[in-house]
Amino acid sequence: MSPANGISGIDRGYIIPIGGAEEKLHNPEILDRFVDVCGGKQSRIGIIPTASELEDTGRNYEKLFRKLGVKHAKVLSFITREDCQSGPDIGYIEKCDGVFMTGGNQLRLSTTLGGTTVAQLIRRRNAVGMHVAGTSAGAAFMPEHMIAGGSEGSTPSPDMVTMAPGLGLTNACIIDQHFRQRDRIGRLLTALAYNPFAIGIGLDEDTAAFIRAGDQLEVVGSGGITVIDPTDLGYSSMDRARRGEPVSLIGVKLHILVSGGRYDIAARKAFAE
Amino acid sequence: MSPANGISGIDRGYIIPIGGAEEKLHNPEILDRFVDVCGGKQSRIGIIPTASELEDTGRNYEKLFRKLGVKHAKVLSFITREDCQSGPDIGYIEKCDGVFMTGGNQLRLSTTLGGTTVAQLIRRRNAVGMHVAGTSAGAAFMPEHMIAGGSEGSTPSPDMVTMAPGLGLTNACIIDQHFRQRDRIGRLLTALAYNPFAIGIGLDEDTAAFIRAGDQLEVVGSGGITVIDPTDLGYSSMDRARRGEPVSLIGVKLHILVSGGRYDIAARKAFAE
Numbered sequence: 001m002s003p004a005n006g007i008s009g010i011d012r013g014y015i016i017p018i019g020g021a022e023e024k025l026h027n028p029e030i031l032d033r034f035v036d037v038c039g040g041k042q043s044r045i046g047i048i049p050t051a052s053e054l055e056d057t058g059r060n061y062e063k064l065f066r067k068l069g070v071k072h073a074k075v076l077s078f079i080t081r082e083d084c085q086s087g088p089d090i091g092y093i094e095k096c097d098g099v100f101m102t103g104g105n106q107l108r109l110s111t112t113l114g115g116t117t118v119a120q121l122i123r124r125r126n127a128v129g130m131h132v133a134g135t136s137a138g139a140a141f142m143p144e145h146m147i148a149g150g151s152e153g154s155t156p157s158p159d160m161v162t163m164a165p166g167l168g169l170t171n172a173c174i175i176d177q178h179f180r181q182r183d184r185i186g187r188l189l190t191a192l193a194y195n196p197f198a199i200g201i202g203l204d205e206d207t208a209a210f211i212r213a214g215d216q217l218e219v220v221g222s223g224g225i226t227v228i229d230p231t232d233l234g235y236s237s238m239d240r241a242r243r244g245e246p247v248s249l250i251g252v253k254l255h256i257l258v259s260g261g262r263y264d265i266a267a268r269k270a271f272a273e
Numbered sequence: 274m275s276p277a278n279g280i281s282g283i284d285r286g287y288i289i290p291i292g293g294a295e296e297k298l299h300n301p302e303i304l305d306r307f308v309d310v311c312g313g314k315q316s317r318i319g320i321i322p323t324a325s326e327l328e329d330t331g332r333n334y335e336k337l338f339r340k341l342g343v344k345h346a347k348v349l350s351f352i353t354r355e356d357c358q359s360g361p362d363i364g365y366i367e368k369c370d371g372v373f374m375t376g377g378n379q380l381r382l383s384t385t386l387g388g389t390t391v392a393q394l395i396r397r398r399n400a401v402g403m404h405v406a407g408t409s410a411g412a413a414f415m416p417e418h419m420i421a422g423g424s425e426g427s428t429p430s431p432d433m434v435t436m437a438p439g440l441g442l443t444n445a446c447i448i449d450q451h452f453r454q455r456d457r458i459g460r461l462l463t464a465l466a467y468n469p470f471a472i473g474i475g476l477d478e479d480t481a482a483f484i485r486a487g488d489q490l491e492v493v494g495s496g497g498i499t500v501i502d503p504t505d506l507g508y509s510s511m512d513r514a515r516r517g518e519p520v521s522l523i524g525v526k527l528h529i530l531v532s533g534g535r536y537d538i539a540a541r542k543a544f545a546e
Binding site for chain 1: 384435444467469470508509511
């Protein structure tokens with residue numbers, strides 16, 4: 001785990017978490033932009049449908065990418081841990097320009113891919129330029145520390161969030177999705193309050209964070225991204241509050257960014273455009 | 274977060290998680306060995322009492338280390354986040370041979386030290402040779418993924434364990450303590466089942482894992498260490514089980530090691546002596 005080491009002179013690939021429910025028919029801005037980043041119509045895109053329980057989720061994205069003009073889009077059959085250790089589709093990741101992880105349940109991704117050849121390979125290839133996008137559960141799974149579940153509501157409280165190790169593409173931020181639609185600021189604040197080292201990224205539906213090498217984030221899509229920066233957190237009662245009690249946090253910085261907005265995760269600075 | 278980068282030619286310092294309740298008076302084998310590793314009586318040891326709510330926890334360890342012959346043992350006053358960002362005791366870590374974190378509540382450690390100068394400095398200094406020991410809560414806090422709390426019992430079940438980001442000295446293992454005494458195998462299995470990438474280390478009381486550079490573990494003390502290796506996990510129902518339901522796991526490897534036993538975390542191999 002942890003992001004794989006890069007190679008000097010080669011840029012890391014993009015990390016592109018999407019808040020779920022991205023537009024697919026009229027003006028699919030996020031998916032279009034992902035295809036552009038991967039190199040356009042000639043690019044090779046692998047689709048990981050593992051999070052979903054629906055049989056046609058992967059095939060639907062395959063059709064969608066083909067409709068957007070992508071010649072080589074392929075569903076990768078990573079259903080069991082064995083598939084992810086030695087299955088025939090592993091080799092495809094070696095030659096992909098981009099990988100797309102669908103929605104579903106992020107714990108299915110972590111229990112199936114965690115610790116396998118596929119997880120290692122995605123980290124290694126991302127470190128040398130392969131782009132990785134994920135929507136909903138696929139977005140939640142991306143960071144080192146993953147939000148596996150939790151309750152709705154805006155006030156943080158102990159045990160409001162279930163955390164688990166994620167894929168480990170980045171350890172600079174913790175990601176939550178369907179953010180405004182499911183009132184998740186409380187659980188993201190809770191995750192950050194446990195250990196205020198990371199930046200919180202709350203993604204609304206149909207909204208993506210395009211994070212390029214050097215931890216430079218740009219907002220794409222119709223909703224907003226809530227950025228939570230605990231750098232100056234002066235006081236927290238997280239260690240004393242009991243289950244169900246509200247937690248006091250003093251000095252958290254918050255930004256709401258919309259389409260075209262940018263955030264420098266490394267320097268912790270926001271820009272409206 | 275994540276272990277700091279090492280420097281070629283310089284060994285990383287030991288990481289020494291202790292299961293709590295280590296012997297302090299008659300034959301304090303673990304503390305003696307820690308002092309030896311740090312360089313003996315001339316060594317400089319910093320004590321971090323942040324996990325504890327009792328005022329004299331730090332001073333008691335200071336006396337204890339002095340009784341063991343250590344000339345320079347000092348309690349570091351890291352009570353608030355401000356202390357950990359710019360307090361007068363930060364400089365002491367620059368010149369320590371070893372740091373010792375006391376027991377208490379690991380969430381107090383992560384909420385107070387997380388993301389601060391002190392946390393960064395401990396990681397950086399450990400990467401170039403400073404040794405870090407921690408008992409009970411101090412042990413739980415050490416890895417990238419920390420067990421913050423959970424329920425007793427031997428069968429894994431969703432939500433049986435609360436995880437949070439830890440100090441990040443290692444991402445090769447997840448650590449639990451007071452292991453046999455508080456029946457914690459179920460919650461450690463749960464933590465591993467979320468994402469089976471790491472090795473689980475369950476430490477009995479008065480038992481320590483001396484982990485030297487290269488992830489080589491040796492058991493010291495009167496109890497046992499339970500090592501859980503999910504490398505060959507073939508099946509897990511973690512993604513489907515509901516709160517309170519037991520989780521099925523097939524193919525987990527388990528070792529019980531006692532004093533003198535060794536484990537190569539990198540190669541995932543156990544040796545009885």
